[in-house]
Amino acid sequence: MGIEPVRAIRVPSVPFQGIKKWDGTRDSLPHTFLTDESKLSGHAKEIYFPSDESQLATLLRYLNRTGGHATISGMRTGVVGGAVPQGGSVICMENMDSLIGLGKDQQGYFVRVQPNMTLRSLQRILRQRYSSLPALQPGVGEEMDAQGPFFYPVDPTEQNGSLGGNVAANSSGARSFRYGPTRDWVRRLRVMLPNGDILDIVRGEHGFQGRECKVVTEDDVIHLRLPSYDFNRGVKNSAGLYCHEDMDLIDLFIGSEGTLGVITEIDLRLMPSYPVLSILVFFPDDGKALSFVADLRLSSSIRPDLIEYFDEAALGLIRDVKAKGGLRKLPCPPSYAGSAVFLDLPAGAEDISSVLESIRPLLRMHGGSPERSWCLHDRRGREMLRDFRHSIPETIFQHVGGLKGKNPDIHKMGTDVSVPDAAFPEMMEYYAQTLRSKGLRWVTFGHVGDNHPHVEVILHDMDDFRKAKDACQAFAHKAVQLGGSPSAEHGIGKLKREYLPLLYESQGCKELQALKRSVDPNGVLNRGNLMEW
Amino acid sequence: MKIVVMVKQVPDAENVELDPQTGNIRRDGAERMLNPYCEFALQAAVSLREEGDVVVVVTMGPRSAEEALRYCLERGADRAYLLTDKDFAGSDAWATATVLSRFLQLHEPDHDIVLTGRQAIDGDTGQVPAELAVISGLEPFYHVRSVSKQDGMWRVTQDYGDEVRELMIAGSCVLSIASGSLEPKVPSMVDVQEAQGKPLKVLDRESLDLKKSEAGLAGSRTRVVKIVNQVHTRASQKLQGTPAEMADGILQAGGWI
Structure with missing residues (x-):
């Protein structure tokens, strides 16, 4: 990897008046732009809708000049309040949602998209004839038609999430069991720094020397210094900035929750798709299902792409909704x-039996x-099973949304904890014990393959909420103690900031702050994500 | 008892591309599914079946239509026929009905009832059930909501929207099934594995004893001259005044309440 300083690209400013904007007070801006799936409520002065990099650069420079700040907003499907503004402006990326083209390099085919394209749109595009799509090099579409179809393996359950959001949070989902998180599939990023300059980073081309890297902009040199902690790569993890010695520069921005820059273009690697058999097997009780999973993970002959779990209460939740x-x-x-x-399970027609x-x-x-x-x-049947799986968090989101009227401060309370293999039974026992002792109801479902099921508390009022918050705090402590992560895939956002000191202690958090300030001295971007500004 | 279900594979409704020149559905590379109304027909057949009964599922289409037959075999059908031949390409409703009718006559003449979906969501004609019945000398019944067996006859409910009819029908007939459960019937691992071993027979034009002139484009009585994709636009109009004045406004605009 190059050890030369990384040069940022200057993007020209454009007339400010040309940028679409909604003015308003807290009351008149649509609430949908002031919240996300966590149901945390925020407030903002105005919402901007840039349609290209020049407009975005103009906005960021304006905010730097005027002492303003902005929260970057994609599809607002996050669950830790990352897109919820705490004052300032909102920059909504919804006008930057196009496919740029299909491309190829030595490692294979990739797709280049703007940040607000959703995962659902990408999967739709990948089902089309590739030769009818824009190509970055001549003939790529035709080649892909001959070898296809292709798919993007990362599968965060929420299909309406934006790919920019996925990269900013390093989303993972069920298939990370086999394919890893978003990070592993990002080939290149264009990221706009808070000063409006662009970094164009291809994986493998720019890295840190030890923990240092220099970025040269038009009017400044930014010295990036990574915190001294090592990011826990032994478990599924999205807690805080990714960081280790000699790492690739691109990895600093993946999972940085919009605190260091705004993603404007993404290259995602693709792989040839293959036939898959989706199976939901029912067991008499929770213990039997979990012992099946434990043995399945040890099996050398059965290699699932994903292993997801539904406990008795989760199945009961679906039954209740259907009964109504x-x-x-x-x-x-x-x-x-x-x-x-x-x-x-991968299985062609001839292998099914x-x-x-x-x-x-x-x-x-x-x-x-x-x-x-x-x-x-x-495909339709498999999507139906995926919808079945996703109906659990969606039902919980709706339920919590319905409680907001009487309890405006309530938001969903669930875990996103992953632990090493050996610690999983202990963690599961700890969930049940803690929640039972507080008299709470809960459901457990999700990514058991990565020792990362979600435990969601069924809230009824603020009393439940407070008890659940205490419980989740205890789970985070326990996870860290067991060598796991308190935030495996949802990120930290604004709701889980207290977890970072657990992981990185006050020294690590100070170093995080220092890194943020070196890139964004005026705190223009995403104040409140990862750390207090 | 032998229940024959005629089904069709159609392009996946969620991923349809139209050819801007011809207005036709682009079928190359398109994903496919079982026509949803045929799924209702299959549901009706499976719910009719008692111990010892046989559900036979049949489709006319390209080789890929085998997927739709396997889908049915996994969901309760016992055996399947794929009627496929390059000479069947371009068949209109009449030519399709001719092929299906000849199949019934030669291969499953002892059927007790024939079920079809109301229409295929690609062609949308809804004519095949009636034409199949006419050519086969059977009576067609449309808008069927449910069917059961009672006193050796078929008890059929037809739903016309403003009118529901209960019929008792003697002997075999063609039922065009219009509705069913939206809740999917999900096969188990055993269903899927067993379906792998269920018989699926492929028949071509010659094995159906059809002349070239009876099937495909040659056997079709209709030609699609032109398909125009209509774009509907909506315009809104703001009404002001007292409730009575606004109600008048709605009536004058040709609306209804």
Whole structure:
């Protein structure tokens, strides 16, 4: 990797009047721009909608000049308040959502997009004829048609999330079990620094020497100095800035939650798609499902892309919603189901029988049976199973949203904790013990393959909320003590800032602050994310 | 009892591209699915089946339509036929009905009932059930909401929207099934594995004893001359005044309450 200073590119300013803007007071701006899926409420003076890099640069320079600051807003599907403004302005990226083109390098094919393209749009695009799409090099689309189809393996459950948001939070989701988080698939980023200059970073081309890196802008030299902690890479983790010696510069921006720059272009690597069998197997109780998962992870012959978990309460939540007439297009969990595990297994038409055969003995050993399962391999069916999985957090988001009227300060209370393999049973026991002792109800579901299920408290009022907050604080402590992360995939945002001192102590947090100030001395970007400004 | 279900594979409704020149659906590379109304027909067939009954599922289409048949075999059908031949390409509703009818006559003449979906969501004609019935000498019944067996006859509910009819029908007939459960029937691992071993027979034009002139474009009685994709635009109009004045305004604008 190059040790030369990295040169930033100057983007010309444009007339300020040309930038679309909504003026307003706290009351008249649409609330949707002042919150996200955490249901945390914020406030802002105005909302800007830049349509290109020049407009964005103009805005950032204006904010630097006038002492303003802005929160970057994508699709607002985050769950830690990262896009929720605490005053200042909002810069909404929704006009930068296009496909730029398909490309190819020595490592394979990639797609270049603007930051507000959603994961759903990208997956749709990747189902089209590639030769009908814009290409970065001549003939790439035709080549891809001949070798395709291709897919983008990272699968954060929320399909409406923006890819810029995914990169800013280093989202992961269920398939990270096999494919890792967003970070592993980012080939290149264009990032606008708070002063309006652009860094164009291709992975492998610019790195830190030890913990130092120099960025040369038109009027300044920025000395980037990484904090002295080492980011925990042994578990799924999105807590704080990624950081280790000699790391790639691109990795500083991935997962930085918009605190160091605004992402304006992303190259994401693609891989050839393959047929997959999605299976939901039901077990009599939670213990049986978890022992099945433990054995499955040890198996050398069965290699799932993902392993997801539903405890009895999570299945009960879906049953309750269906009984009230909701989720009509989803099947109802069978009455015998006391828990479930969801697997994606690679299997072409000719392998279906052998793949199903291979999993039977393990199923039976843990009280499951092939009859007590759902099994789908067509795209629509598999998407339906994914919707089934996603219906749990969505139901919880809606439930918490419904409590806001009487309890304006309430927001969802759930865990995003991952721990090393050996510590997982202890962590699960600790969740149950703690929540039971506080008299709370909860559901557990999600990424059990990465020792990272989500435990969501079913809140009813502020009393529950306070108890749940204490519990989540205790979970974070426990996770760190066990060598895990208190924020495996959701990031820190504004709601989980207190977790950073647990991980990095006050020294690490001060170093984080110093790094932020070296890039953004006026605090123009995303105040309140990761750290207090 | 033998229940025959006629199904069709259609382009995935969520991913349809139209050819701007011809107005036709682009089928190359498009993802495919079982026509949703055919899914209702399959549901009706499976719910009719009792011990010892057989559900036979049939489609006319390209080789890829085998996927739709496997889908049905995983969801309760016992065996399947794929009617495929390059000479079937371009068949209109009449030519399709001719092929399906000949299949019934030669391969499953002892059927007790024939179920179809109301229409395919790609062609949208809804004519095949009636034409299949006419050519086969059977009676067609449209708008069918449910069917059951009672006293050796078919008890059929037809839903016309403003009118619901209960019929008792003797003997085989063609039912065009218009509705069903939106809640998906999800197969188990066993269903999927067993479907792999269920018989799926492929038949071509010759094995159906059809002349070239009876199927495909040659056997079609209609030609699509032109398809125009209509773009509907909506205009809003602001009404002001007292409630009575605004109500008048709605009536004058041709609206209704």
